[in-house]
Amino acid sequence: MKRISMLGMLIISFLIINQQVSTACTNFLITKGASIDGSTMITYAADSHTLYGELYYQPAADYPEGAMRKIYEWDTGTYLGEIPQPAHTYSVIGNMNEFQVAIGETTYGGRSELASQSGAIMDYGSLIYVTLQRAKTAREAIQVMTDLVAEFGYYSSGESFSISDPEEVWILEMIGKGEGEKGAVWVAQRIPDGFISGHANQARITTFPLSDSKNCLYAKDVISFAREKGWYKGTNKDFSFSDVYAPVDFGGARFCDARVWAGFNKVASGMQSYTEYAKGTVEHGGENNFPTNRMPLWVKPNKQLSVQDVMGMMRDHFEGTDLDMTQDIGAGPYQLPYRWRGLTWQVDSVEYCNERAISTQQTGFSFVAQSRNWLPDPIGGILWFGVDDAYSTCYVPMYCGITEIPECFKVGNGDMLTFSETSAFWTFSTVANYAYLRYSDMIQDIQLVQKELEDKFVAYIPVIDKAAEDLYTNKGKKQARKFITQYSVNEANNATKHWKKLGQYLMVKYTDGNIKREKDGKFERTETGMPASPIFAGYPDWWYKAIVNATGDHFKVTGSSH
Template sequence: MLLLVSNAAACTVFAITPGASEDGSMYVGHTNDGVGKDWRNIDDISILYVPAANHAPGEKRAVFFDPDSGSDAAGGEDSGDSGLILGYIDQVPHTYAYYTGSYGMMNEHQLLSAECTEYAKVELSAAEGKRIFYSSELSNVALERCTKAREAVELVGGLIDTYGYYGTGETLVFADPEEAWVIEMCSSLDEEDGGGLWVAQKIPDGEVFVAANEFRIREVVPGNPDPIYSTDLFSKLEDAGVWSPADGTLDWLEAVSYGEYAHPYYSLMRVWRIQDRLAPSLNLSPYVENSYTKAYPFTITPDEKVNLTGAFSLFRDHYEGTGFDLSTGEAAGPFGNPYRYLGPDDAHTNFQNASYMEVRAGANPRPVSAVFCSYSYVAQARSSLPDPVGGVLWFGPAVAYETVYAPFYAGATNVSAAYATGDRLTYDSSTAYWTFDLVTNWAMLRYDAMIDEITAKQGEIEAGSIALVQETDREAAELIAAGDEEGAARLLTDFTVTRGDEIIDEWHDLSGTLIVKYSNGLITDPATEAVEEPGYPAWWLNETGYQYGPRVYPLEELRATDGLNYTGNTVRVPLNATFADIRELI
């Protein structure tokens, strides 16, 4: 019944409601930190625009297997065939246009969505005609058919009840310009049951929700109108022996999950970090007792209202300035590289269950901005504008800290080719993913120097995009008000495609500058031809034994000298000085 480890490497999501944002926008964010093929049978590094469509009576909608679900396909163990159709559902007369990737992102009616994976006690495999839905296709169907967040939650819940659910535990966020909801789901605890389990809860306006690979909904009280859930939730949990009315109020997280993946704080540290950044007045501690802590509330009220660039910044974080700062210390190397290669105990695997917890050899903190990120986005919905204009998907390929978020309008009908293509196994500088991933990896050679140039250019481009969006908003809204919806669609499409291409071109220019300037350990000014040889910082030279290198002929005696620190100072000694004389001076 339990699945093998999924290809998914974890995601972080947030929802910022209009009452918590500076301009009344709804923001939904998602980092897609997976590695592998998704439901489209392509690498999960690109964006897909799905046009609106009309459908004939009697048509069926195929539901595809997702190999990134952690499930074996019904066709065979460890199958990677994402072309497998698990079943069909009745098609509707009209489906809406939307953007999708590994999961649905935003549709033409400003319905937004985001996803993250959770650790469920039971994660059943797909079964044709019995368990046919995973969160990826659920999010796509919702964006095809719904215009409001609650409508999407109710549709997803109904699909799980009717057609079954397979794969890992999952959280989906749905939001429209005015309202946001969270729905969390997992397989039924009985393999013979064809359904699934789910609970949904509304995010209060003025609040911010954060999730990072652990279920966030806790108490579920029958008759309470706030959460909604599968009709047989309580009976299924009672039949499975994981909860009974005698236990008191149902705790959804405790009933269906063992908590975090990989190691303690794999999930909770990211929740703490974003909540603490937004509401430092809460004085939230980064330390908790266990995975079932209630130290971090379901939602928080930010101390200051969040704007768009502030929303971007939530994904650009390596715990800077905290005790977990990945940009400092020996592990960051001489140049403050905040990224860590995944070790044996850093992976997205289970370390605890009902009987034991593995105390592993060690681990690195899991940051919000992870080096294996395939893309991230902040989707924006604005009630003050018509749907085609009000919805903007700010999409950033590759690693969040070094990406540039490009605007994709809800009313556009095409995207830049650079963003719609790409494969991790084939380097292609014309694709958005490799354009940005190259810069991240090149920056690791001398991160502390290059990151300032990267973020300066990033800020310049994003500020330019925000100004251009404001201008395009006005023009497109005027066209719609005048009845020229086709003209508005052309304008929004041209802007979306052109701005995407411009961003790629500007990042190519930056890439070339960084390669020339920082090649071979030097810093070269292409304009003046000045060349610096900065070497390594003194603390790094001291820690790595530079001072014990071949700087005297009595090398063995030098290396036998304890406590010798690198100071950067040079002394002169007579040519016939003894080592004892030299040692006294140095």
């Protein structure tokens, strides 16, 4: 997710200047052979301090010859121009269309001289949503995206895209050609079956096969363009897209690739050997002086992953690693794994950083897009959709063939400056922000409800699938889509109501820094009906010691009486 015009080569310096903005978004890509049920999955966390969590909907439509579509930059709403409409466009729910094609992204920025292109129309966000209206497969989506930027210019800086359909999962990395040029250079690689991949604001494709069109596609000038600019002099086979167009530095490793490392670490062995790289140490060598300790583009998980395993990959603060955000003093007495921005800060002219984890407070929405080839397309695709902080959200199943958006997710139901009582984003954000006050206790209550709801959804999905498939076969597509629409809408609105009750429960339980006593699932009362005396939980011993170490005898109690 890009809320800035470019990340640039000097990521740390940029972040110092733009303290309210952070490196954003994380994607993971799961192939059929790496999933427990043979589905493909991609994930996306759309992280931005100004992005509101809502579910976009573009219904299928027919257009007369000569019809045009206006293009507005997704990040800013700036009008960029027009492109011709095709005769027919497909239905799109969020980032997934009715043919189970899904697209996510992360911005890596890359070479600053390539970040602007006068007259360009297609920004990365519009590229995603226009393509979803036009492509029936992942491979076709790559063709549509690259054709669009070639014809209309590429408005954004460097982007990594995750693209999936029920059969294949691809990563596409693209960067514009800069002023005086048109279009972009790019490389796309298919993730081998049985493997998983990921990207998080750092270009990840290095060398790639030049003669394997089944598994690798690329712009014909991706290498020659770099040679013309004087950025690469080596052999074609040693050309590295990332190392030429978006070289990794401390920030690219520590703030970006570290998130991929953390997600891989949850499901695959051997990631410990990349710990120093994740901490920002980038070693160089070889004929081209490229990095020598980067992580592989894909890894094989220790076991085949369920949709809930993949949700779990999106819920991480580096727990159990050297970067664990719950363990340093910045977490406070209640192990809060969040640090308020900026991302970097200084003490006595020395620069330090906060960690940038997969789960972060400024997420607008996130999803796990699941495509299943054994079901009709409108039923086979599920966008497991959640708003606000991925760690404390609840992923609700939105079938890709639905024709209505739940009120709680609807565009226009509140925004970042307008609170709405019926908005899922504001409901989940209210719970999360209250939990930040006493995180180690409240997150346990939140996770109980989160698990209860998500377990229920996962358990019911086979039943809903079967009923929808029977309707599709016997009553037709329209009736099947009506059924899955009713299910998705009801579950989303009910989950939001459930979360509102959770917020009320947390407010009562943790008011004034105390913890209410509970018995048999209810708050405890005395025999006369009065509230039982609460637990005065105070602070952990290490926190009291830290106070004494910082203040000496300032709070010391003297004298013999109390």
